Amino acid sequence: MIDPDHTNTGDSLKYNEAGYLVAPKPGDSRWGQCSLVLALLFPFFALLNKWSWLPSAELLKSTRVFQILLKQGLLSDQQVKNAQFLLACLFVSIFCSVLPYFKRNINKYSMQHPPPRALKKLWPPQIRGTIAIGVLLFIVPVIAANFVEWGAPIDILAPKGAMFIALLLLSEGIYFAAEGSACGALYTYFYLKYWRLDD
Structure with a gap:
């Protein structure tokens, strides 16, 4: 029987009201929530022109999408x-969320034999789905920038609102892909070290 208020059930896992497994995620921690907030605020602060103390952004300028945005005058x-500064902050925050995530979960299910069947069977599709969402969000502005360079109307990205959405998609894509990758790494650790013996 699934507990309707999302508490632990007999298999030590949590489910939502629809019976969907709520697998452990880095975003559940304080650092993970901080990463999500940074990803959401990224376009607001990226579009400002007031942070004169920041160093050069050679790393982003070496990427094709930002080369196109600079060349077309869509970003200054x-x-x-x-x-670049905000993405560095986002990566640091994501990295800091992964360490406590592993520490919190590494001993939670690994020693269980057999492992929780729902976690073993339902978690991988969630991981693949999270990474797929991240990749899709990330490639939309990349494709749009390439279309502009190939001759599509610059109005696709020129309005400030469009650039805001493009930057938001980039940051959210990074966030979801990183979260899915962290979940995948923990699942792989569990599986290779413990759970494959139960197949």
Whole structure:
């Protein structure tokens, strides 16, 4: 019987009201929530032109999508500096969320034989889905920028609102792909070290 208020059931897992497994995620921690907030705020601060103290953004300028955005005048040099600084903060926050995530969950299910069947069977599709969402979000602005370079109307990305959405998709894509990858790494550890013996 699934507990309607999402509490633990007999297999030590949590389910939502629809019976969908709520697998452990890095985003459940404080650092993970901080990463999500940074990803959401990324376009707001990236589009500012007031942070004169930031260093050069050579790393982002070496990527094709930002080369196109600069070449077409859709982002200024300062905005690319902002983006690189904020993406660095996002990566640090994501990294910091992964460490406590592993520490919290590494001993939670690994020693269970047999492992919780729902976690073993339902978690991988969730991992693949999260990574797929991240990749799709990330490639939409990349494709749009390439279309502009190939001759599509610059209005696709030129309005400020469109650039805001493009940057939001980039940051959210990174967030979801990173979260799915962290979940995948934990699942792989469980499976290779413990759970494959139960197949």
